[in-house]
Amino acid sequence: MMLDQLKQGKTAVITKVGGQGALRCRLLDMGIIPKTTVTIRNIAPLGDPLEIRIRDYTLTIRREDAEKIEVEPVEE
Amino acid sequence: MILALVGNQNSGKTTLFNQLTGSNQRVGNFPGVTVDQKFGEIRFAKNCTVVDLPGIYSLRAYSNEEIITRDFILNNKPDGIINIVDATNIERNLYLTLQLIEMQIPIVLALNMMDEVRANGGTINIRVMSRELGISVVPISAAKNEGIEELINKMINDAKNKHYPKRIDFCEPGPVHRCIHAISHIVEDHAEKLGMPPRFAATKIIEGDAHIVSRLKLSQNELDMIEHSIVEMETEHGMDRDAALADMRYSFIEKLCGRTVVRPRENREYLRSVKIDSVLTNKYLAIPLFLGIMLVIFWLTFNLIGAYLSDWLALGITALTNLVDHGLIFLGINPVVKSLVVDGVFAGIGSVLGFLPIIITLFFFLSILEDSGYMARVAFVMDKLMRKIGLSGRSIVPMLIGFGCTVPAVMATRTLSSERDRKMTILLTPFVSCSAKIPIYALFTAAFFTHYKALVMIGLYLSGILTGIVVALISNRTFMRGKPVPFVMELPNYRFPAFKNVMLLMWEKARDFLQRAFTIIFIATIVIWFLQNFNLRLNLVSDSNGSLLAAIGQWIAPIFKPLGFNDWRISTALITGLTAKEAVVSTLGVLTQSTAAELPSVLSSMFTPLTAVSFLVFTLLYTPCVAAVATIRRELGSAPKAAGLVAAQCGIAWIISYVIYNLCRLILY
Numbered sequence: 232m233m234l235d236q237l238k239q240g241k242t243a244v245i246t247k248v249g250g251q252g253a254l255r256c257r258l259l260d261m262g263i264i265p266k267t268t269v270t271i272r273n274i275a276p277l278g279d280p281l282e283i284r285i286r287d288y289t290l291t292i293r294r295e296d297a298e299k300i301e302v303e304p305v306e307e
Numbered sequence: 308m309i310l311a312l313v314g315n316q317n318s319g320k321t322t323l324f325n326q327l328t329g330s331n332q333r334v335g336n337f338p339g340v341t342v343d344q345k346f347g348e349i350r351f352a353k354n355c356t357v358v359d360l361p362g363i364y365s366l367r368a369y370s371n372e373e374i375i376t377r378d379f380i381l382n383n384k385p386d387g388i389i390n391i392v393d394a395t396n397i398e399r400n401l402y403l404t405l406q407l408i409e410m411q412i413p414i415v416l417a418l419n420m421m422d423e424v425r426a427n428g429g430t431i432n433i434r435v436m437s438r439e440l441g442i443s444v445v446p447i448s449a450a451k452n453e454g455i456e457e458l459i460n461k462m463i464n465d466a467k468n469k470h471y472p473k474r475i476d477f478c479e480p481g482p483v484h485r486c487i488h489a490i491s492h493i494v495e496d497h498a499e500k501l502g503m504p505p506r507f508a509a510t511k512i513i514e515g516d517a518h519i520v521s522r523l524k525l526s527q528n529e530l531d532m533i534e535h536s537i538v539e540m541e542t543e544h545g546m547d548r549d550a551a552l553a554d555m556r557y558s559f560i561e562k563l564c565g566r567t568v569v570r571p572r573e574n575r576e577y578l579r580s581v582k583i584d585s586v587l588t589n590k591y592l593a594i595p596l597f598l599g600i601m602l603v604i605f606w607l608t609f610n611l612i613g614a615y616l617s618d619w620l621a622l623g624i625t626a627l628t629n630l631v632d633h634g635l636i637f638l639g640i641n642p643v644v645k646s647l648v649v650d651g652v653f654a655g656i657g658s659v660l661g662f663l664p665i666i667i668t669l670f671f672f673l674s675i676l677e678d679s680g681y682m683a684r685v686a687f688v689m690d691k692l693m694r695k696i697g698l699s700g701r702s703i704v705p706m707l708i709g710f711g712c713t714v715p716a717v718m719a720t721r722t723l724s725s726e727r728d729r730k731m732t733i734l735l736t737p738f739v740s741c742s743a744k745i746p747i748y749a750l751f752t753a754a755f756f757t758h759y760k761a762l763v764m765i766g767l768y769l770s771g772i773l774t775g776i777v778v779a780l781i782s783n784r785t786f787m788r789g790k791p792v793p794f795v796m797e798l799p800n801y802r803f804p805a806f807k808n809v810m811l812l813m814w815e816k817a818r819d820f821l822q823r824a825f826t827i828i829f830i831a832t833i834v835i836w837f838l839q840n841f842n843l844r845l846n847l848v849s850d851s852n853g854s855l856l857a858a859i860g861q862w863i864a865p866i867f868k869p870l871g872f873n874d875w876r877i878s879t880a881l882i883t884g885l886t887a888k889e890a891v892v893s894t895l896g897v898l899t900q901s902t903a904a905e906l907p908s909v910l911s912s913m914f915t916p917l918t919a920v921s922f923l924v925f926t927l928l929y930t931p932c933v934a935a936v937a938t939i940r941r942e943l944g945s946a947p948k949a950a951g952l953v954a955a956q957c958g959i960a961w962i963i964s965y966v967i968y969n970l971c972r973l974i975l976y
Contacts, residue, residue: 253370253793254793254795255549256514256549257364257793259549260365260367260402261364261797262398262402262557264550264553264557265550265554267557272581273584275588275593275688275690275691276589276590276593277688277691277692279690280687280690282687286396287395287396287398287570287574288797289577289800290797291683291686291687291798293690293794296793296794296795
């Protein structure tokens with residue numbers, strides 16, 4: 232599934248980072264790379280962007296960008 | 308000795324810079340660097356200048372900030388790099404470190420916020436980390452001023468003895484390793500001629516940094532070999548070039564941290580942030596709370612503190628002006644010279660200084676919002692709304708400040724990370740009606756719309772916002788198209804703002820405004836004074852009706868005929884509105900020879916309700932005052948662009964007034 236479909240509070244492991252150009256490089260530079268664990272922490276009041284927790288820090292990401300990140304949910 | 312200070316955003320870079328330099332900071336241009344940099348002498352080290360480079364996450368040449376940092380290090384070759392990293396968020400911070408190490412300049416790693424790591428029960432093995440990275444590592448706390456002298460001593464020592472990073476290879480044996488080495492080998496001669504480390508050149512080529520590629524002047528044959536090598540790596544490794552490099556660096560970092568970092572079980576600052584966020588970014592509370600906070604700041608700035616300071620300042624200036632006035636009369640100075648000094652020079656100084664209290668108070672609050680981490684939340688909460696007009700959440704704050712005063716609003720755009728967003732925000736801010744226009748609205752609503760005062764006021768504000776939105780939508784599709792900037796932003800933990808940072812920012816903004824705006828505002832006031840007091844034959848006028856200004860007013864009055872007000876007194880008032888919007892009201896008073904109480908009834912003989920609406924819409928939208936224009940010029944870094952903006956605004960104001968006036972006429976008659 233894609234990161235934007237992950238429910239609030241759920242954790243997943245990144246399997247593929249799509250997108251292109253500046254966006255993709257930014258995602259990779261921020262540590263959003265395959266095999267990394269990511270949690271959806273919060274959703275902005277207007278439904279977008281998302282607040283995610285990765286590598287011990289918090290990041291905001293728009294839904295349209297999260298759509299390009301493929302993840303595998305972690306069973307709890 | 309020149310040291311570069313480099314680090315991620317939110318790593319405490321500004322705090323460290325302030326600790327190092329105190330108030331010895333200057334802003335200026337380094338040779339070969341187009342953007343102004345902040346720099347200063349280190350207080351406790353001799354002949355040691357530190358340059359504060361923009362906060363960045365990587366050295367890819369995608370954002371302006373990254374390019375500035377890369378070019379500064381490549382072209383100016385600092386003697387050393389202080390790389391500050393947030394130890395509580397070490398993995399992502401070290402990503403930049405690995406890229407900096409490739410540049411082969413003595414570098415010291417400043418592990419900031421080590422006090423927080425320790426307080427949470429975590430540890431970092433400094434010795435092993437230093438050995439593995441091949442550079443000096445010093446734990447510090449910038450906020451508590453701990454470890455900073457040791458950091459500088461190590462840095463100076465490493466720079467003097469030319470201790471270059473001992474390790475540049477962070478890749479495991481494999482396709483990526485082979486590819487980097489093959490390319491390093493190909494470009495070696497070219498890179499060394501430029502004084503560029505071959506390994507750095509190689510990774511930049513793999514990342515597709517066009518600037519580096521063109522500087523290396525590679526032959527077509529070499530370029531083909533390089534491309535071949537990269538494609539081979541991509542097939543073998545099963546990852547494209549960008550992902551392969553990021554993966555290589557993060558794999559090294561994960562291994563390094565596995566060996567050197569003992570993570571605390573829970574991070575208190577993070578848990579506290581989660582609690583605060585459950586209120587401040589709450590689904591229902593977030594937006595009302597944000598608007599509430601902005602309202603309180605406005606009230607404090609424009610009504611309470613700022614107004615109080617302004618009153619004191621005005622009192623002081625009036626007293627001084629009176630003193631000089633009496634002194635000049637006593638000395639029997641020529642009345643023209645006296646008028647120049649009192650009505651020109653002192654009025655000019657007064658109008659410049661009048662902005663200071665507002666700027667200082669506003670930036671006091673803004674720096675608290677920024678330093679505490681709340682501003683990032685505002686961007687998060689408001690992003691969806693602002694994106695509709697092609698901006699990101701960060702732009703909301705400067706725009707709201709525009710309701711108070713355009714000058715600090717434009718200055719506040721400095722914290723926007725994208726150049727395009729910054730320009731767009733500066734372009735749109737003047738459409739937000741500033742508080743200096745309120746006296747004009749108040750006068751006209753009192754004269755024409757006694758029963759609908761509030762309605763007309765709200766209507767005006769909304770028209771301003773609406774015009775701004777339309778302008779935004781049009782410019783998005785035309786000259787502001789550009790690349791959209793990814794909104795992948797860090798939400799730092801909430802922290803208590805450092806008092807020193809707040810004070811220094813206030814001082815910096817005040818100084819910046821005085822330095823840049825003083826001359827322009829000053830000259831403008833004196834020019835207006837001259838035009839008001841002299842006639843075409845350069846004789847002094849007794850009655851402002853015969854002045855040069857009135858002549859200009861008469862000359863341009865026909866321009867406003869299609870808008871319904873073809874009266875030279877009105878066009879003259881609009882010209883004086885350039886110095887400050889409040890002047891529109893006072894000029895109308897002077898030119899109609901009426902007191903404030905008489906003015907509404909005098910106006911009703913000059914305007915109909917319809918032409919009054921047309922006039923109000925025009926004042927709402929036409930050029931901002933000189934102080935705002937001077938600030939816009941400074942922030943856009945270009946006089947022609949600022950002039951273009953002024954012209955565009957006057958044009959838009961005319962067109963919209965024309966449309967509204969004629970539409971209303973059609974409907975009513």
